[in-house]
Amino acid sequence: MQHRREISVALAIVALWIVVALLAPGFFTAENQRDLLMANMPVLIVALGMTLVILTGQIDISVGSQFAVCSVAAGVLAKSGLPLPAVVVAVLLVGAALGASNGALVAYVRIPSIVVTLAAMVALRDGLRWITQGAWVQDLPRGFQWFGWTLPGSEAITVSVAVILFACVGFGLRNLAAGRAVYATGSNEAAARLIGINSRLVTFCVFAVAGALTGCAALLNSVRFNQIPSNAGLGLEMKVIAAVVVGGASITGGRGTVTGTLLGVALLGMIGPALTFLGINAYWEKAIQGAIILAAVSFDAVGSRSRVRRRGRPDGVLRRA
Amino acid sequence: MFRRPGDRLLEATSITKAFAGVQALKGVDFAIHAGEVHALVGENGAGKSTLVKIITGALAADSGILKVDGQPVPNNNPSIARSLGIAAIYQQPSLFPHMSVAENIALSLESGGAWRKVDWKARRERAAELLERAGAPDQLTNDPDRLVASLSMPEQQIVEIAKAVGAQARILIMDEPTASLTSLEVERLFQVIEALRAQCVGIIYISHRLDEIFAIADRITVLRDGEAVGTFRKDDVDSTRLMHLMVGRELSAVYPKRTTPLGDVVLEVGGIRVRSGEIVGLAGLVGSGRTELAETIFGLATTDSVEILLRGKPVRISSPQQAIELGIAYVPEDRRQHGVVLELPVAENISLASLGKISRNGLIDGVAEHELAQRYIGRLRIKALNADAEAATLSGGNQQKVALARWLANSPSVLILDEPTQGVDVGSKAEIHQLMADLAERGMAILMISSELPEILGMSDRIAVMHAGVIRGTLTREEATPQKILALALGGA
Numbered sequence: 001m002q003h004r005r006e007i008s009v010a011l012a013i014v015a016l017w018i019v020v021a022l023l024a025p026g027f028f029t030a031e032n033q034r035d036l037l038m039a040n041m042p043v044l045i046v047a048l049g050m051t052l053v054i055l056t057g058q059i060d061i062s063v064g065s066q067f068a069v070c071s072v073a074a075g076v077l078a079k080s081g082l083p084l085p086a087v088v089v090a091v092l093l094v095g096a097a098l099g100a101s102n103g104a105l106v107a108y109v110r111i112p113s114i115v116v117t118l119a120a121m122v123a124l125r126d127g128l129r130w131i132t133q134g135a136w137v138q139d140l141p142r143g144f145q146w147f148g149w150t151l152p153g154s155e156a157i158t159v160s161v162a163v164i165l166f167a168c169v170g171f172g173l174r175n176l177a178a179g180r181a182v183y184a185t186g187s188n189e190a191a192a193r194l195i196g197i198n199s200r201l202v203t204f205c206v207f208a209v210a211g212a213l214t215g216c217a218a219l220l221n222s223v224r225f226n227q228i229p230s231n232a233g234l235g236l237e238m239k240v241i242a243a244v245v246v247g248g249a250s251i252t253g254g255r256g257t258v259t260g261t262l263l264g265v266a267l268l269g270m271i272g273p274a275l276t277f278l279g280i281n282a283y284w285e286k287a288i289q290g291a292i293i294l295a296a297v298s299f300d301a302v303g304s305r306s307r308v309r310r311r312g313r314p315d316g317v318l319r320r321a
Numbered sequence: 322m323f324r325r326p327g328d329r330l331l332e333a334t335s336i337t338k339a340f341a342g343v344q345a346l347k348g349v350d351f352a353i354h355a356g357e358v359h360a361l362v363g364e365n366g367a368g369k370s371t372l373v374k375i376i377t378g379a380l381a382a383d384s385g386i387l388k389v390d391g392q393p394v395p396n397n398n399p400s401i402a403r404s405l406g407i408a409a410i411y412q413q414p415s416l417f418p419h420m421s422v423a424e425n426i427a428l429s430l431e432s433g434g435a436w437r438k439v440d441w442k443a444r445r446e447r448a449a450e451l452l453e454r455a456g457a458p459d460q461l462t463n464d465p466d467r468l469v470a471s472l473s474m475p476e477q478q479i480v481e482i483a484k485a486v487g488a489q490a491r492i493l494i495m496d497e498p499t500a501s502l503t504s505l506e507v508e509r510l511f512q513v514i515e516a517l518r519a520q521c522v523g524i525i526y527i528s529h530r531l532d533e534i535f536a537i538a539d540r541i542t543v544l545r546d547g548e549a550v551g552t553f554r555k556d557d558v559d560s561t562r563l564m565h566l567m568v569g570r571e572l573s574a575v576y577p578k579r580t581t582p583l584g585d586v587v588l589e590v591g592g593i594r595v596r597s598g599e600i601v602g603l604a605g606l607v608g609s610g611r612t613e614l615a616e617t618i619f620g621l622a623t624t625d626s627v628e629i630l631l632r633g634k635p636v637r638i639s640s641p642q643q644a645i646e647l648g649i650a651y652v653p654e655d656r657r658q659h660g661v662v663l664e665l666p667v668a669e670n671i672s673l674a675s676l677g678k679i680s681r682n683g684l685i686d687g688v689a690e691h692e693l694a695q696r697y698i699g700r701l702r703i704k705a706l707n708a709d710a711e712a713a714t715l716s717g718g719n720q721q722k723v724a725l726a727r728w729l730a731n732s733p734s735v736l737i738l739d740e741p742t743q744g745v746d747v748g749s750k751a752e753i754h755q756l757m758a759d760l761a762e763r764g765m766a767i768l769m770i771s772s773e774l775p776e777i778l779g780m781s782d783r784i785a786v787m788h789a790g791v792i793r794g795t796l797t798r799e800e801a802t803p804q805k806i807l808a809l810a811l812g813g814a
Contacts, residue, residue, distance in 0.1 A: 254665075287384075
């Protein structure tokens with residue numbers, strides 16, 4: 001079945017809802033749901049970029065550090081008196097540049113992405129700590145928080161941006177030749193090259209786009225508070241990769257959808273708060289998340305093994321005389 | 322055991338083996354004596370590798386008897402074969418590149434627990450001794466700590482031979498050992514073989530190069546279509562007769578070649594000319610440079626020395642994108658690896674090279690995509706659950722048809738096919754041949770690489786034969802015979 005992963009994650013969400021509704025209906029108050037939604041919008045946006053990266057068969061574990069750099073950059077630029085639109089453009093460019101530098105090293109220098117982005121993760125995080133000396137960005141100008149508007153207004157903006165980006169990435173993957181190029185590159189790079197796809201350019205671009213999306217998420221997150229921690233986005237990469245993988249994307253590339261990613265973000269985002277409402281010790285949260293990820297990946301392994309079996313033995317044995 | 326020259330080391334009687342209904346070996350008899358070099362010759366697919374794999378225990382025979390030293394070996398497997406003193410050396414050495422020469426030799430010879438203590442000094446001494454017996458040059462013998470990755474191809478082969486000598490190999494199988502050697506290195510290898518022969522080792526020597534076989538072999542067995550058609554002493558046979566025996570079958574398969582009026586020359590490269598409406602067969606042995614030539618035309622490998630003319634104009638093609646824009650399509654040999662995108666549905670695989678045609682304003686039109694896919698699924702009789710089934714769920718033959726359909730949908734003016742029917746079942750094979758004839762009739766220029774002589778002879782208007790990276794000659798359909806093609810492919814006139 002084509003969408004079996006999406007369906008099973010959706011069923012898991014529904015099951016969780018039912019359990020929580022029966023045992024801890026307080027979870028469903030409007031205020032709690034709103035908090036949950038707002039906290040996970042940035043995660044979703046970063047996960048969209050991560051979906052693209054994973055679809056091409058790569059990985060980016062530096063998104064958390066990129067997120068921190070972009071957040072601090074947003075605060076510093078806003079304090080410097082730059083008008084808000086200029087801050088927005090600048091932060092998106094910073095994100096895109098960070099992603100592009102990863103992408104260039106992976107696509108053109110041919111360094112494995114896990115190594116490149118591990119280096120970037122550490123370098124960006126510690127570089128930022130050194131520059132800021134651990135200090136948070138405070139005394140943000142009045143026009144920065146909530147985009148200088150009201151809280152509901154800025155929340156509406158955040159949700160709309162996330163929905164629009166989700167729709168754009170999903171539409172592009174389905175309906176544009178560029179989207180096909182992403183799948184083809186991740187599935188079989190040699191074949192992609194033979195079809196005339198510039199697989200290196202594709203790889204470079206997905207990293208740059210993922211960086212820009214991370215910048216966007218950092219911006220939307222920063223305006224929610226009146227100060228910006230210099231350690232923003234700590235652990236974000238794991239949260240995001242987990243969501244994408246739980247959503248059914250193959251870690252080796254070529255398979256996955258944005259719908260799966262959305263469901264993955266929803267499931268993993270709900271688990272923690274739901275456990276709190278159920279009165280289960282918060283220490284269990286990570287363990288349960290880990291179990292969910294393991295279950296999702298095992299699902300993949302079992303599924304692909306049966307596919308290989310069906311394909312049978314190679315039929316060219318005889319000719320290799 | 323004490324052995325004398327002429328003792329019968331190994332005897333295989335009435336060996337049969339079938340793969341998925343195809344009879345690879347049909348009752349082959351084969352024997353090897355101590356101190357003998359016994360050459361095994363035959364076309365690609367004649368069954369040489371299958372026979373070797375049965376002797377080394379990598380495959381089990383369906384029926385027949387294998388005897389070593391007169392004792393039957395009923396359930397041969399790789400470890401039994403090793404303990405009986407059977408060793409094989411392949412074209413590509415199977416060594417660990419990041420380990421030293423001494424470690425590589427030790428790993429194949431030492432046994433014992435995982436926690437045993439390694440005696441490095443003994444390892445080195447053992448390696449040096451074996452290397453010397455295998456005829457290694459002094460610089461290798463004196464330095465067994467060198468990493469295998471730093472050795473040249475012939476040096477690696479000597480390490481393989483040293484492993485075999487150390488394993489007390491009495492029967493040594495050499496499968497195309499000279500394929501990547503220069504003539505000087507071949508000379509050295511022959512000296513080693515002579516030395517092994519003097520030690521009463523029986524050597525099975527497989528090669529396409531008849532001159533080498535006449536230089537080194539004592540006896541020659543010819544395999545054809547899974548049968549041993551004859552075993553000769555070297556002096557009782559000549560190369561003409563051997564070649565005749567290797568290909569001597571009638572072309573029984575029916576090839577739907579039609580005569581179509583030929584148009585202008587479309588592609589010209591390295592002495593090959595392909596006209597529109599023409600199928601040019603590119604023959605040659607494995608490793609003669611045919612695939613490399615195709616890859617050069619398609620922009621996958623850039624070779625300055627090859628000039629490509631397209632409709633009379635010189636072109637430089639440095640990427641597949643460029644080649645596709647110029648109307649060239651290439652269906653590679655290994656479709657599983659380079660052809661279909663396994664995770665994508667059949668429809669998306671078929672449309673992948675012609676997205677421009679089914680897009681409107683840059684958006685892929687799903688309906689047009691499915692129409693296109695359905696057209697080719699019908700025309701090529703691709704067996705798939707539906708157009709949305711993942712390509713990974715299709716059988717090998719059908720995956721190949723999907724790879725072919727992709728390029729047909731793109732309607733190129735030049736089509737390069739690398740082994741278009743390799744590993745394809747008989748039915749699909751005929752359909753693919755039919756399709757090639759259709760395409761030529763509609764004016765496509767087709768360059769077909771094939772190792773199968775009947776296919777080359779049956780489908781081509783003209784046949785170009787390649788040897789050692791150069792086109793050795795071109796034959797018309799009328800003048801081509803298997804013998805002439807083979808003579809050119811072996812480097813003769």
